[in-house]
Amino acid sequence: MxxxxxxxxxxxxxxxxxxxxxxxxxxxxxxxxxxxxxLIPVDAPKQAPVSSPVVQQKPVASVPAKRPISSAAGPSKIENASISASEPPRKLQRTGPSKRPVAVPTATHTSHTPQTGVPLIRVPPAQSQVAIPVRQTMLQQLFQHYLILYENISSKNPTLASEHALRHEAEVYQKSNKHTYRNAVITAIATLKQRPKPDSASHHSVGTEGDLARRAEERKQLDSLRLTAKQLESYVMSLDQMRQWGYIVDVPSSEGGSRPSEEGSVRTCERCGTAFKVKRREDASMDECVYHWGKAFSAKAGGEKRRLFTCCSRPADSEGCERGPHVFYESSPEDLHLRHPFSYTRGGGPPDEPRQDGDSAQATAEADSALDIVALDCEMVYTTGGMRVARVSVVDATGKEVFDELVRMDDGVEVIDYNTRFSGITAEAHATALLPLAAIRRSLDAFISSKTVIIGHALENDLKTLRMVHHRCVDTVVLFPHSAGPPYRRALRVLVKEHLGQTIQQGGGTVGHSSVEDSVATLDLVRWHVLNRPPPKAKAAPSVSATTNGSALPQPVLAS
Structure with a gap:
C-alpha cells in the first residue's frame, strides 16, 4: 500500500x-x-469563491462544413435536440462547396462566342458515365483530326473543326458506354482519316458521322422518289397565278423577230441608269459603266439604318465598285417578241381557245416520247438585243441530264457582256456554240410537250429568254415564298442550304453558276416539298398594282 x-x-x-x-x-x-x-493543487491559480453555481450558455455557432465526429457513446438527447434546432437534416445539409456546379448539356462550349480552339466539355461528373478528363482528351484528338481534314476550307470556316469535333464526341458518347467509349472514339478517328479532304463547305465529307448518315438517308429518300405528273398536279400553277407572277401565257399579237438588235439606238443602262448608245462589245469598252454588281440591302450601323450593297458593303449612294460596258434589259412581252418571236410548246395553244387536235392527236400524244416532268434552267448574257439565253440545261424527273447546250446568237445580235460572274460563260466557251435559239427550241420539242410539267426557280425568266409559252409550270419561288410576300423572292442557294443542307453557286469570280446544278437543285427542292410538306392549296393569286399582258411583277435580271 x-x-x-x-x-x-x-x-x-x-x-x-x-x-x-x-x-x-x-x-x-x-x-x-x-x-x-x-483538494486544489498548490500551483493552480486561485479563483474567487462562487456563492452558487452558474450555468453558462454556449453561443450559437454556425453550422460547420462537416459534422464533427461524435463520441463512441453517442450524443445525449439534449445534444441531439440542440443540433436538430440549429442544423438542417443530414440529407439536406450542404457538405460540398458553397455553390453546386450547374448542369449543362453534354455538348456545349464554355461561351456563346464562336469557338476556334479546342472545345471544352462542361458536364457535371455525376452525369457522365465516362470520366470527364478522359472525354476531354478524346475530344482533343477528334479536334486535331478535324483540323487536318478541313485544312483546305478552314480559312473560310474557322469554327467548323471545333463545332464538328464537339458534336462528334457527343454522338460517340451517346452510342457507347464506359467500357466501349475509348474504342468507339478511336474507330471514329480512323474513319476521319479515310475521308477525302473537302474543297468547299458543301463537300460530301464535311460533317460528323451523324451528319453524313443523315444526309445519305435524305439523299436516298430524294433519289428514290420518282415524281409523277399526277403527284405534281396540285403544284402546277393556275393561269391567274402565272399572270400575277410575271409569266407570259399567250403569244403577243405583234410581229415577232422583226428587230433582233438595237445596235445604234439609245437605251437606258440597266446597271447605272444613264442613257447610252448601244454598241458592240469591242466598241462598248470605250464608254465605260461604273456600277455595283451586288444587290442593296438594309443594315444597322451605330443605331442607324442604312442601305448597303452586298458586293462591297458600301452605301447605296456610293460610287460603283465594278467597271464594264453599258447594258440594257427588257421585260415587256412586246419588246421581247420583237427581238425573237414567242411560240407555244409542242401541242400547245391559246389557253382559252379549243384545240383542233381531235382523238387522233390524243392517241399520238399517248404514244409520244415527251417526258412527263423536267427541270429547266438557263444562263443569260447581255447583247445588242437585250438579255439573251446563252445556255440551256434540262434534267428529267430522276435528276439525269438530258440536255445541256450553248446557244449561238441570232444573226445581227452581238454579245456586249458575257456576265461571267453569274452566267459562268466565257467568250472562249461561247465561241463553240453551234445552234441558234430556233434550233434549240426544236431540240427541246423532242422531249417537252404542252403536257410536260416544267420545274424551275423564277421559271418565268427562263421561259421568257427561251421565248417559250408553257402552261404547266411548278416554281420553287411560289412553293417557298418570301416572308415579306411578292414581289420579294428567296434566292435558290438560300433555299437549297436551308432545306437540303447543300451549298451551290459557289463558283464566284469568273466561274459563275451552273445551269445543270441549278436544275437539279430545283428538282430536289420540289422532291423535298413533296416528302415533307402538304401539297399547296388552291388560293388567290398575290395582288399586284399593275399588269401588262401577263408581265406583272418587276423582277431582277438574275432571279436565281
Whole structure:
C-alpha cells in the first residue's frame, strides 16, 4: 500500500460514527470543518469563491462544413435536440462547396462566342458515365483530326473543326458506354482519316458521322422518289397565278423577230441608269459603266439604318465598285417578241381557245416520247438585243441530264457582256456554240410537250429568254415564298442550304453558276416539298398594282 499523505485528515468522515475502517484517512473530530482548499493543487491559480453555481450558455455557432465526429457513446438527447434546432437534416445539409456546379448539356462550349480552339466539355461528373478528363482528351484528338481534314476550307470556316469535333464526341458518347467509349472514339478517328479532304463547305465529307448518315438517308429518300405528273398536279400553277407572277401565257399579237438588235439606238443602262448608245462589245469598252454588281440591302450601323450593297458593303449612294460596258434589259412581252418571236410548246395553244387536235392527236400524244416532268434552267448574257439565253440545261424527273447546250446568237445580235460572274460563260466557251435559239427550241420539242410539267426557280425568266409559252409550270419561288410576300423572292442557294443542307453557286469570280446544278437543285427542292410538306392549296393569286399582258411583277435580271 502507498503511505498515507494526510490530505484528508482535516475532512470529516462521510460515514461519521458508522465508519468501520481500521485506519480511516478522514477526521472523526466532531468539530472538524470542510476545507476544500486541500483538494486544489498548490500551483493552480486561485479563483474567487462562487456563492452558487452558474450555468453558462454556449453561443450559437454556425453550422460547420462537416459534422464533427461524435463520441463512441453517442450524443445525449439534449445534444441531439440542440443540433436538430440549429442544423438542417443530414440529407439536406450542404457538405460540398458553397455553390453546386450547374448542369449543362453534354455538348456545349464554355461561351456563346464562336469557338476556334479546342472545345471544352462542361458536364457535371455525376452525369457522365465516362470520366470527364478522359472525354476531354478524346475530344482533343477528334479536334486535331478535324483540323487536318478541313485544312483546305478552314480559312473560310474557322469554327467548323471545333463545332464538328464537339458534336462528334457527343454522338460517340451517346452510342457507347464506359467500357466501349475509348474504342468507339478511336474507330471514329480512323474513319476521319479515310475521308477525302473537302474543297468547299458543301463537300460530301464535311460533317460528323451523324451528319453524313443523315444526309445519305435524305439523299436516298430524294433519289428514290420518282415524281409523277399526277403527284405534281396540285403544284402546277393556275393561269391567274402565272399572270400575277410575271409569266407570259399567250403569244403577243405583234410581229415577232422583226428587230433582233438595237445596235445604234439609245437605251437606258440597266446597271447605272444613264442613257447610252448601244454598241458592240469591242466598241462598248470605250464608254465605260461604273456600277455595283451586288444587290442593296438594309443594315444597322451605330443605331442607324442604312442601305448597303452586298458586293462591297458600301452605301447605296456610293460610287460603283465594278467597271464594264453599258447594258440594257427588257421585260415587256412586246419588246421581247420583237427581238425573237414567242411560240407555244409542242401541242400547245391559246389557253382559252379549243384545240383542233381531235382523238387522233390524243392517241399520238399517248404514244409520244415527251417526258412527263423536267427541270429547266438557263444562263443569260447581255447583247445588242437585250438579255439573251446563252445556255440551256434540262434534267428529267430522276435528276439525269438530258440536255445541256450553248446557244449561238441570232444573226445581227452581238454579245456586249458575257456576265461571267453569274452566267459562268466565257467568250472562249461561247465561241463553240453551234445552234441558234430556233434550233434549240426544236431540240427541246423532242422531249417537252404542252403536257410536260416544267420545274424551275423564277421559271418565268427562263421561259421568257427561251421565248417559250408553257402552261404547266411548278416554281420553287411560289412553293417557298418570301416572308415579306411578292414581289420579294428567296434566292435558290438560300433555299437549297436551308432545306437540303447543300451549298451551290459557289463558283464566284469568273466561274459563275451552273445551269445543270441549278436544275437539279430545283428538282430536289420540289422532291423535298413533296416528302415533307402538304401539297399547296388552291388560293388567290398575290395582288399586284399593275399588269401588262401577263408581265406583272418587276423582277431582277438574275432571279436565281
Amino acid at each position: 502507498f503511505p498515507a499523505q494526510g490530505l484528508f485528515a482535516t475532512l470529516p468522515c462521510p460515514d461519521r460514527q458508522s465508519c468501520h475502517r481500521s485506519s480511516c484517512p478522514f477526521s472523526h473530530d466532531p468539530n472538524a470543518k470542510e476545507d476544500l482548499s486541500v
